[in-house]
Amino acid sequence: MHLLKKIGFYLFLVASLGAGLWGYFNLKESKAPPTSVTEHIPSNALCVIETKNVHDLILQLTRQNLIWKSLLTEDLFHNAQNGIWYLDSLTKSSPDISAVLEGNPVYWSFIKEEGKTENLVQFKLKEQKDAAKFEAFFKSVLTKNSSIASTTFYDVTINQKKWSACCTNGLVYFCSDAGLLQKSIGLLKKESLAENTTYLNLLKLNGKQKTQVYINHTLSPLFNRSIFKQQSLFSLEVQLNELTCNGYTRPDSASVLQVISGQEDAQMHEFEKFPDHVGSLTAVAISNGGLFYTNNLKLLPTAIVQKNEKAWQSLNDSALYNIRAECYTNIDHEMVIANYWLENNAEQIIDLKINDEDKAIQLLKLMSDSVTVFNDLKVYQINSKYTNLFSFNDQPKEMQYAAIVSGNLVCMSGKVMLNHYNESLKNSTVLAKNTDFMNYANDNLFQSCNYLYYENYDQMKLSALPRLINSVELNTGNDVLSHVSLSVTSYKTDFQIRLHATHKQEVQTQETHKNVLWSYTADSVISNNVFVFTNHLTRENELCFQDESNTLYLVSSTGNALWKKEINEAIRSTIYTVDIFKNGKLQLLFNTDNYLHLLDRNGNYVQGYPVKLPQRVTSPITLLDYDNTKDYRVFLACADKKIYNFSLYGIKTEGFIPFKTDNEVTLPISYAKVGASDYLITADVGGKIYAFSRKGEGRIDFKNKVIEGLTHLYVSAGNNLDNTKLIYVDDKNSLLSKISLSDKKEAIKLGDELSGFHATFELLNDDKQMDMILFGDGAIYAYDLFSGKLLESFNDQAVYKDATLVYTESNQYMIGYDHAGEKIDVIDLTGKLMYSITNVTHKPLVTELYKDGIKYLIAIQRNRINCIRLN
Numbered sequence: 001m002h003l004l005k006k007i008g009f010y011l012f013l014v015a016s017l018g019a020g021l022w023g024y025f026n027l028k029e030s031k032a033p034p035t036s037v038t039e040h041i042p043s044n045a046l047c048v049i050e051t052k053n054v055h056d057l058i059l060q061l062t063r064q065n066l067i068w069k070s071l072l073t074e075d076l077f078h079n080a081q082n083g084i085w086y087l088d089s090l091t092k093s094s095p096d097i098s099a100v101l102e103g104n105p106v107y108w109s110f111i112k113e114e115g116k117t118e119n120l121v122q123f124k125l126k127e128q129k130d131a132a133k134f135e136a137f138f139k140s141v142l143t144k145n146s147s148i149a150s151t152t153f154y155d156v157t158i159n160q161k162k163w164s165a166c167c168t169n170g171l172v173y174f175c176s177d178a179g180l181l182q183k184s185i186g187l188l189k190k191e192s193l194a195e196n197t198t199y200l201n202l203l204k205l206n207g208k209q210k211t212q213v214y215i216n217h218t219l220s221p222l223f224n225r226s227i228f229k230q231q232s233l234f235s236l237e238v239q240l241n242e243l244t245c246n247g248y249t250r251p252d253s254a255s256v257l258q259v260i261s262g263q264e265d266a267q268m269h270e271f272e273k274f275p276d277h278v279g280s281l282t283a284v285a286i287s288n289g290g291l292f293y294t295n296n297l298k299l300l301p302t303a304i305v306q307k308n309e310k311a312w313q314s315l316n317d318s319a320l321y322n323i324r325a326e327c328y329t330n331i332d333h334e335m336v337i338a339n340y341w342l343e344n345n346a347e348q349i350i351d352l353k354i355n356d357e358d359k360a361i362q363l364l365k366l367m368s369d370s371v372t373v374f375n376d377l378k379v380y381q382i383n384s385k386y387t388n389l390f391s392f393n394d395q396p397k398e399m400q401y402a403a404i405v406s407g408n409l410v411c412m413s414g415k416v417m418l419n420h421y422n423e424s425l426k427n428s429t430v431l432a433k434n435t436d437f438m439n440y441a442n443d444n445l446f447q448s449c450n451y452l453y454y455e456n457y458d459q460m461k462l463s464a465l466p467r468l469i470n471s472v473e474l475n476t477g478n479d480v481l482s483h484v485s486l487s488v489t490s491y492k493t494d495f496q497i498r499l500h501a502t503h504k505q506e507v508q509t510q511e512t513h514k515n516v517l518w519s520y521t522a523d524s525v526i527s528n529n530v531f532v533f534t535n536h537l538t539r540e541n542e543l544c545f546q547d548e549s550n551t552l553y554l555v556s557s558t559g560n561a562l563w564k565k566e567i568n569e570a571i572r573s574t575i576y577t578v579d580i581f582k583n584g585k586l587q588l589l590f591n592t593d594n595y596l597h598l599l600d601r602n603g604n605y606v607q608g609y610p611v612k613l614p615q616r617v618t619s620p621i622t623l624l625d626y627d628n629t630k631d632y633r634v635f636l637a638c639a640d641k642k643i644y645n646f647s648l649y650g651i652k653t654e655g656f657i658p659f660k661t662d663n664e665v666t667l668p669i670s671y672a673k674v675g676a677s678d679y680l681i682t683a684d685v686g687g688k689i690y691a692f693s694r695k696g697e698g699r700i701d702f703k704n705k706v707i708e709g710l711t712h713l714y715v716s717a718g719n720n721l722d723n724t725k726l727i728y729v730d731d732k733n734s735l736l737s738k739i740s741l742s743d744k745k746e747a748i749k750l751g752d753e754l755s756g757f758h759a760t761f762e763l764l765n766d767d768k769q770m771d772m773i774l775f776g777d778g779a780i781y782a783y784d785l786f787s788g789k790l791l792e793s794f795n796d797q798a799v800y801k802d803a804t805l806v807y808t809e810s811n812q813y814m815i816g817y818d819h820a821g822e823k824i825d826v827i828d829l830t831g832k833l834m835y836s837i838t839n840v841t842h843k844p845l846v847t848e849l850y851k852d853g854i855k856y857l858i859a860i861q862r863n864r865i866n867c868i869r870l871n
Contacts, residue, residue: 033170202233272432275424289328341463347417611650637665657696775800793831
């Protein structure tokens with residue numbers, strides 16, 4: 001017994017040691033890697049974007065932001081997008097890999113390497129054991145680079161640009177340059193962003209953010225160097241047509257921002273009085289004029305500093321007192337500088353709000369050579385010695401004229417500027433009367449700050465004026481940006497900033513007479529309707545359509561072509577979104593005259609497709625999923641007068657006997673479940689009604705018929721045969737007809753002349769009962785199937801081929817497509833025409849494109865689609 005106890009003790013000891021060692025190594029593998037990503041980002045990075053939700057950022061920035069889309073003609077942004085899209089697509093395809101990225105900070109860096117800007121994407125593993133997952137993942141989807149011995153690299157070519165990936169020492173790297181990737185892996189800590197004290201201090205100031213952007217202005221030329229001199233860090237907010245940055249920047253002594261140190265912040269409004277058509281505005285809060293102009297000396301060229309010192313001495317001597325000090329104390333908290341491009345020249349206004357007009361007039365008398373009255377405005381012509389007294393910035397203009405206007409000292413650069421200013425006063429064409437400007441100003445320019453800058457891109461793109469953002473595409477492209485603003489507030493030794501840019505989204509065109517968000521131009525005239533497809537990786541909506549050359553397009557929600565594919569025939573059906581493999585990956589299903597087609601999200605055929613059909617198709621596809629299990633059934637009728645049933649694999653469904661009809665069927669197949677029985681229902685062109693089972697067996701021998709050539713049929717399912725009804729419009733007799741599955745018929749006189757009218761069935765009111773819209777020559781009607789007419793709208797010249805009711809944020813509209821007039825009529829619920837969108841050649845699509853609760857209208861205009869927001 002003693003021996004057994006001894007053996008048991010040793011076994012227990014061995015087991016405990018084994019469990020302890022297993023626990024130790026398992027804990028070791030479960031621990032997060034000890035390194036940090038910033039230790040492997042070179043300190044000479046131009047820009048670093050850090051985000052804790054990389055999938056959302058990529059979706060919003062590269063797929064649902066019109067400003068980013070406008071930048072894609074520049075190689076830097078196009079290459080960056082290609083790489084980040086590819087990485088996002090790869091990681092989303094693997095749940096294990098995607099889980100590592102969820103909530104995990106990802107760093108996307110832009111780094112100058114041998115004259116080119118390269119992209120470096122990095123993130124840290126959540127646990128050390130995740131390294132094996134990534135190694136296996138890269139091995140399975142990329143190509144191993146055998147030329148590098150020190151670390152295992154994997155390569156992929158994306159649009160003729162080679163990218164490299166690796167996982168080492170707890171970090172994952174994806175880079176557009178293999179040399180930069182090697183350098184980043186072996187980077188000394190002192191050479192990294194982790195040792196950049198300014199970056200670390202800005203991180204503390206900015207706090208924890210979901211997405212933030214770091215820019216090194218000493219290396220990056222992106223922003224105006226006279227304002228941004230050193231480094232900035234800000235959070236990034238992305239909306240469809242806006243980018244907003246909130247954060248902090250650190251200037252140096254040569255920065256414009258350094259001049260505002262020691263000044264109190266204020267709300268600034270004086271620019272409202274300025275003439276319209278301004279290119280850029282700079283407003284500065286001045287609580288201490290002497291300090292401001294002392295700091296300002298550091299910005300001005302030496303020659304102007306010396307000129308102004310002599311000028312002030314001369315003015316002091318003439319006044320017999322320190323008029324310079326009096327002038328500085330007379331400034332009432334605000335100075336505004338406005339730049340204009342007039343007669344192909346840069347012109348400028350400097351406006352100083354003043355406390356005492358008499359003191360300002362005394363100064364102007366000493367500064368001027370002459371005084372004239374110009375259209376009721378008393379104008380002082382400034383002596384050349386004094387033309388730079390109020391200059392601010394490193395490119396000052398000489399002020400040749402001045403006037404006192406409504407408590408302000410206004411200086412103007414020349415006769416052209418004076419004329420423009422005077423005309424604006426006479427005609428009241430000032431910024432305060434510009435609705436577009438004031439809408440932007442109310443949201444972005446009236447907050448309290450020390451320094452405010454604004455650009456109007458409609459004016460700036462016509463000029464040679466200096467810009468805030470240095471981007472060729474943004475500054476020269478058509479309808480790229482509308483407004484850009486920067487507000488700056490002093491915060492200890494740093495400055496708090498808000499940078500905001502809006503895309504020129506609301507462009508009113510002659511063809512639409514409505515504001516267009518974006519346009520896409522196809523290679524030839526678009527021949528069918530636009531359909532929505534959901535990208536299973538990004539969950540965003542995309543748009544699919546075909547042109548006259550039978551080319552199929554998939555376009556992003558911001559009008560960026562994702563792919564084009566030539567199809568052998570014209571599409572004859574709705575384009576459906578399906579999940580053939582039941583794994584969340586979505587495909588596009590449709591038919592042409594002779595084939596059934598199924599394409600994946602990249603435009604490639606699913607294996608086995610296209611499927612040749614028995615004969616030419618005569619009806620649209622009906623796609624059914626009886627039990628919501630993704631066990632799809634595809635029904636269609638062919639020219640041999642048979643109805644076929646296919647599985648989604650393009651194979652005739654086993655056990656279904658093709659259903660024979662007397663005449664061709666052009667209606668889709670409807671489905672109703674009544675009690676425990678299934679009914680598949682349709683009618684042929686001769687009016688005969690058919691109801692058959694899932695197996696193709698006839699269920700009901702109808703004696704009643706529908707009208708010949710019926711183009712619409714709605715099946716209202718009930719709980720028995722008597723209250724399950726086939727509903728259609730007999731347009732020749734203006735009747736609403738109902739035939740039950742028990743073969744009983746009833747008809748209601750509609751009271752309108754409906755010959756040639758078509759019908760659709762929708763929920764139009766809140767009674768949860770199906771309603772009906774009728775449209776045709778000269779009119780649109782809407783009826784409740786039980787209580788009567790809901791709407792009528794008349795237009796004698798119109799031939800409506802489609803109509804639908806649309807609910808927006810604040811209104812309800814009937815959208816009618818007038819085929820004869822090639823236009824869309826937007827009609828309110830009283831039947832009144834609100835406006836028309838012209839030059840429209842197909843039925844429009846109304847969709848919640850961005851899943852933001854806002855409805856957008858996709859209008860087809862020959863070979864172009866326009867995206868229009870509905871208000």
